[in-house]
């Protein structure tokens with residue numbers, strides 16, 4: 001199967017150093033909804049793996065998080081596509097969970113969900129932790145320059161990292 005895994009904040013929607021705390025703050029990056037829909041219509045399964053420590057920090061509720069993901073699904077559906085499995089880590093950095101990136105727990109959960117291996121599967125992110133999670137399980141690290149991507153790039157990435165301007169450019173490369 002054609003599986004693509006996306007980070008959320010800074011890849012699908014704009015990110016903020018103050019966290020994305022409400023549905024109103026969840027604003028798609030230009031071209032990202034259309035990119036997901038086009039990929040989906042081209043036979044790709046598009047899954048999402050996102051750290052959401054704002055839950056543990058008490059910045060927003062699980063209901064609010066689910067409302068953001070319902071909005072994502074509705075916007076992609078309106079373009080004729082669909083979003084696959086969305087996995088999130090609600091834990092804080094000090095909880096030692098297995099799912100918070102750069103740990104690969106969420107990628108492994110998605111692989112198990114679809115009963116596929118992660119070798120070479122593209123994981124598109126904007127942060128160093130996204131790239132490290134991909135490398136930890138043999139997936140293909142892909143960096144976009146949106147969100148924290150430019151900052152991540154400026155600090156240096158591994159040679160095998162693929163780099164694109166944004167998610168729309170990733171979709172163009174795959175379709």
Ligand SMILES: O=P(O)(O)OC[C@@H](O)[C@H]1O[C@@H](OP(=O)(O)O)[C@@H](O)[C@@H](O)[C@@H]1O
Nearest residue numbers: 007008009016017019020050051052053
């Ligand atoms: O990019 P994804 O994984 O979809 O989500 C990132 C968010 O959970 C937040 O992650 C936080 O990192 P800490 O969790 O505080 O280390 C900060 O980077 C915030 O700016 C950011 O909005």
Ligand SMILES: [Mg+2]
Nearest residue numbers: 007009010126
């Ligand atoms: Mg991100």
Ligand SMILES: [Zn+2]
Nearest residue numbers: 089091097099
């Ligand atoms: Zn976790």
